[in-house]
Amino acid sequence: DSGVTQTPKHLITATGQRVTLRCSPRSGDLSVYWYQQSLDQGLQFLIQYYNGEERAKGNILERFSAQQFPDLHSELNLSSLELGDSALYFCASSSQQGFGAFFGQGTRLTVV
Amino acid sequence: DQQVKQNSPSLSVQEGRISILNCDYTNSMFDYFLWYKKYPAEGPTFLISISSIKDKNEDGRFTVFLNKSAKHLSLHIVPSQPGDSAVYFCAASEGASGSRLTFGEGTQLTVNP
Secondary structure, eight states: OOOOOOOOOOOEEEETTOOOEEEETTTTOEEEEEEEEOOOOOEEEEEEEEEEEEEEEEEEEETTTEEEESSSSSEEOOOOOOGOOOOOEEEEOOSSSSSSSOOOOOEEEEEO | OEEEEESSSSSEETTOOOEEEEEEEETTTEEEEEEEEEOOTTTTTEEEEEEEEOOOEETTTTTEETTTTEEEEEEESSSGGGGGOOOEEEEESSSTTTTOOEEEEOOEEEEOO
16 A cells, blocks of 8 residues: 555546546655556656645646645546547555655556 | 566466565666565555675575666575565665655566465
8 A cells, every 4th residue: 555545546537528627645655646557558747736836747638737726735637538548547655854755555547 | 668577577486486586777876776566456565675885685485686787687486485475566766765766667576286
């Protein structure tokens, strides 16, 4: 158990819809990262938040947004969903002192 | 622009033998490298890391080697066990701690009994 909690584990929704993925980081970790893993692909970095502020942005579509709340949990919002958005979405957290990151179990999003 | 590449999508070895997984990178700003292991339906699990000031780091059966001039790193698993069968991801970061990770595509390792 990495200590990072993601909900829900599975999500099936229709094209054009909007969903919210939730992540609770490890206790004490201020950084939260979101990654997307499409079929047979590596993990693509989407966005990072540190203590409520956006710190880094990767290959995140304009239809996607994220935020980190005062209690440090984070949400990834995906809107106007397309079939190609079907993927595993991972959240990870890290402390400022430590390198690397600890990953949650992921949310498998299926857009039909 | 794939800054971290794992050119072997799969590797099959016999139990007890050595597994060698390779990774190449192009960004010379990367100064910290990690290996993650991933089982199906689970998130990546941190395995071992190495800083660019070192060329080798060992943890039990796992050893990571870094060749900065070649921009190449490798993970050695000795002896390999069937439970090691998983997808292995190489990752890299630059700058200070708390930086984002750039991942390779992963290598599926299968250890046959």
